[in-house]
Amino acid sequence: MNVKIVLIPCMGCEKNIGKIGTLAALSLEKSKKFPFLRLNPSITQIAAGEYTSFSPETLIIALNCCNVRCSTKILNQKSIKPHYLINISKYLKDINIPKGDYSIHELLKDSSVSIITECLSNEIEEYVIQFTHKHEENSVIKVNEPSNSKTSFTFTPNYSKMLEFTFSKFKFQVPINPNRLFFNWNDAWAYYLGEGKVVIGITDYLQKNLSDILICEFNEIGTNISQFEAVAEMESSKTVNEVLSPFSGKIIAVNTKLEEAPELINEDPYNNGWIVVLECNNFEEESSELMSSEEYFNFMKEKIEQEGIYQ
Amino acid sequence: MNGRKKVNILPCSGIGKTLGTLSRWTAFEIVEHLCPKKTQLLCLARAVVGDNEIQSKILDNYNITLDGCPKQCAKKNIELKGGDVQKSYLMARFLIKNRDLIYDKKNVIDPGDGALELAKRIALQIRPVIDKIFDQGGAI
Numbered sequence: 001m002n003v004k005i006v007l008i009p010c011m012g013c014e015k016n017i018g019k020i021g022t023l024a025a026l027s028l029e030k031s032k033k034f035p036f037l038r039l040n041p042s043i044t045q046i047a048a049g050e051y052t053s054f055s056p057e058t059l060i061i062a063l064n065c066c067n068v069r070c071s072t073k074i075l076n077q078k079s080i081k082p083h084y085l086i087n088i089s090k091y092l093k094d095i096n097i098p099k100g101d102y103s104i105h106e107l108l109k110d111s112s113v114s115i116i117t118e119c120l121s122n123e124i125e126e127y128v129i130q131f132t133h134k135h136e137e138n139s140v141i142k143v144n145e146p147s148n149s150k151t152s153f154t155f156t157p158n159y160s161k162m163l164e165f166t167f168s169k170f171k172f173q174v175p176i177n178p179n180r181l182f183f184n185w186n187d188a189w190a191y192y193l194g195e196g197k198v199v200i201g202i203t204d205y206l207q208k209n210l211s212d213i214l215i216c217e218f219n220e221i222g223t224n225i226s227q228f229e230a231v232a233e234m235e236s237s238k239t240v241n242e243v244l245s246p247f248s249g250k251i252i253a254v255n256t257k258l259e260e261a262p263e264l265i266n267e268d269p270y271n272n273g274w275i276v277v278l279e280c281n282n283f284e285e286e287s288s289e290l291m292s293s294e295e296y297f298n299f300m301k302e303k304i305e306q307e308g309i310y311q
Numbered sequence: 312m313n314g315r316k317k318v319n320i321l322p323c324s325g326i327g328k329t330l331g332t333l334s335r336w337t338a339f340e341i342v343e344h345l346c347p348k349k350t351q352l353l354c355l356a357r358a359v360v361g362d363n364e365i366q367s368k369i370l371d372n373y374n375i376t377l378d379g380c381p382k383q384c385a386k387k388n389i390e391l392k393g394g395d396v397q398k399s400y401l402m403a404r405f406l407i408k409n410r411d412l413i414y415d416k417k418n419v420i421d422p423g424d425g426a427l428e429l430a431k432r433i434a435l436q437i438r439p440v441i442d443k444i445f446d447q448g449g450a451i
Contacts, residue, residue, distance in 0.1 A: 011324035013354055041324055042355045103339060
């Protein structure tokens with residue numbers, strides 16, 4: 001199988017990480033290691049035709065440099081689901097990116113460009129193998145899909161207001177509903193539906209921290225969970241994270257849409273990105289151990305200011 | 312003098328030709344060296360996705376776009392977002408009068424010293440326009 005690769009870099013230019021990401025994407029293309037077709041991210045509205053009719057053997061990669069994730073969002077705007085998402089910011093813990101005022105010409109000589117180019121090259125090489133195997137398996141074996149036995153549930157929360165905190169170029173939101181919304185210290189929220197049932201999801205802050213969420217796996221319906229035990233596990237382009245339940249209880253519904261579209265958590269964490277519904281064992285008592293929207297908002301603000309990762 | 316509004320500099324995100332690189336190098340010259348107090352650099356992709364912060368900056372400030380090719384992604388995208396483009400530039404137009412500068416037209420990563428010199432010359436030509444827009448509140 002001849003895999004063609006379409007690489008969409010964000011072409012960031014505002015900060016050093018954006019400039020380095022842009023240089024790394026261009027260097028990767030120049031290396032001729034992969035059969036790349038690279039696309040200008042800003043051409044979608046101007047020459048939409050360039051973003052259509054990708055063949056099935058085309059591997060689409062969105063390459064982002066920061067948590068705004070422009071490349072992923074541009075593809076989503078065109079209803080294209082990338083096969084693979086890379087966020088260069090995940091390499092930051094291992095690589096020293098120059099801080100302060102560096103010109104593009106100084107960055108061209110900086111070792112971080114070649115290191116990141118190599119990291120990208122290795123990561124893409126690994127994924128091309130997986131993509132090829134997956135594609136070949138799908139073309140040979142057809143498996144009957146099991147019927148969907150998961151409980152259907154529509155979540156329509158009522159938020160009276162949205163608290164917002166802007167730090168650098170990022171805006172963090174926390175919704176308010178004084179009687180129904182609770183937060184734990186692990187950045188999960190619970191929305192009380194009544195009759196001892198809560199919907200659980202993660203906060204805007206956590207989804208931004210995780211960056212592109214690629215997979216969301218839940219515990220099965222019927223599983224009993226202790227308070228602060230994991231109800232789901234998410235793998236993002238940066239890390240793996242467990243969603244720790246604000247309440248104890250039994251899982252009675254899961255958001256099956258996340259199996260196909262985990263990015264809903266990034267796009268709409270307090271509504272369509274809900275994760276599971278729980279029948280609580282002890283709602284009254286356990287809710288007293290959780291934070292209100294205002295308390296969580298202050299807790300989150302403090303964390304963001306201390307962490308400094310959004311500078 | 313208008314002390315609040317800045318001049319946004321939006322280079323294209325062109326990727327296939329050196330003119331895209333030239334638009335970015337010119338933008339860096341303007342924002343980082345020539346007019347750092349009057350201008351700010353914005354990522355075009357952030358404007359395309361409708362990022363709230365960038366959208367406000369586009370609407371609340373003046374905009375100069377620098378495009379590499381005639382598709383004019385930067386200019387058209389800013390107009391699509393409702394921004395007023397005070398002045399748009401096409402890099403190709405500067406090549407005719409600067410033929411003395413030789414640069415590597417096949418190297419989009421680093422087209423070389425000739426391209427850097429060209430970016431500096433273009434930036435110098437744009438500077439008076441920035442001063443005028445900034446000082447006269449957008450009128451040019």
